[in-house]
Amino acid sequence: MNDLASHTIQLAKKFENGVYFTCEMCGSCCQGFKEGEVYLYQDDIKKLAKHLNVKGNSELREFAKKYLKVVSDSFFWKEPGATRAKTYRYKTLGFKFIGDDEHCQFLKDNECTVHEARPFQCRAFPIGWNMLINSVKNFIDYSKKCPALHNSLENKGKYYSKEEILKWASEEYEIEKTFFFTMKKNDFNIFKVYSFLPKDMVS
Numbered sequence: 001m002n003d004l005a006s007h008t009i010q011l012a013k014k015f016e017n018g019v020y021f022t023c024e025m026c027g028s029c030c031q032g033f034k035e036g037e038v039y040l041y042q043d044d045i046k047k048l049a050k051h052l053n054v055k056g057n058s059e060l061r062e063f064a065k066k067y068l069k070v071v072s073d074s075f076f077w078k079e080p081g082a083t084r085a086k087t088y089r090y091k092t093l094g095f096k097f098i099g100d101d102e103h104c105q106f107l108k109d110n111e112c113t114v115h116e117a118r119p120f121q122c123r124a125f126p127i128g129w130n131m132l133i134n135s136v137k138n139f140i141d142y143s144k145k146c147p148a149l150h151n152s153l154e155n156k157g158k159y160y161s162k163e164e165i166l167k168w169a170s171e172e173y174e175i176e177k178t179f180f181f182t183m184k185k186n187d188f189n190i191f192k193v194y195s196f197l198p199k200d201m202v203s
Contacts, residue, residue: 009169010134011162019127019165022157024148027110029125032102037071037094041179042193044119045093051117060196067105069096070190070201075180090188091202092179095119120175126152127160128168 032038040048049055054063071094078085095104106114112122126132126149132139143149151157186192190202 009130009166009173011165012134012136012139014136014139015133015165016162018159018161019133019152020155020157020159021126021148021152024146024151025110026147027103027107028145028147029122030104030107030110030112032097038097038104038119039071039073039121040068040093040095040119041175042182043175044121045194047117048114048119051114057196061198064093064194064197064201067096068093068201070094070197075176077177077180088180088184088188090180090183091190092183093190093194120172124168124172127165128172130169130172133165133169 045060049060049063052063054060070091072089073092074087074089076085076087095106097103098105104112106112106118112118120128126139126142132142139149140153143153148157182193183190191197191199
């Protein structure tokens with residue numbers, strides 16, 4: 001989907017001519033360090049479940065207990081006919097990171113063991129992350145632990161055009177919007193959206 005009628009992707013001036021990025025396989029972006037979440041949406045769950053041969057609600061429930069957590073999210077939206085937009089807050093799913101370094105459980109020896117089925121947010125890093133491409137400050141902050149982003153600031157790596165960046169960033173927004181509408185339709189009850197989730201995953 002490319003319906004951006006209600007949302008325009010903003011690029012920092014530095015990235016108007018594109019972004020250079022080649023992953024250095026350091027594993028830093030797969031380690032949380034309390035800096036954020038890796039969000040997973042419905043298609044992400046389906047791809048991972050198929051890749052790992054997880055079937056049925058009982059197996060999905062065990063998968064959720066081991067690998068997932070319920071996290072807070074928000075979406076800024078203006079209802080048709082409303083005078084102003086507002087921020088909606090709700091629950092979604094993210095990876096459960098473990099260890100002192102908060103690493104993804106699918107990270108082994110700095111390699112992703114589910115690379116073919118990794119979530120969109122992982123695939124889209126960094127050019128599909130709106131919070132990076134619209135803020136040089138955020139980009140620089142993340143580059144302090146990611147050598148590939150540091151190289152990017154020096155125009156080193158594979159080149160991505162402005163059009164490619166906008167395509168990835170637009171897809172990220174549309175995925176978030178679709179999930180927001182799904183949650184809204186289900187009274188923001190995550191158990192109605194993911195029937196396999198154990199009730200005790202939400203406090």
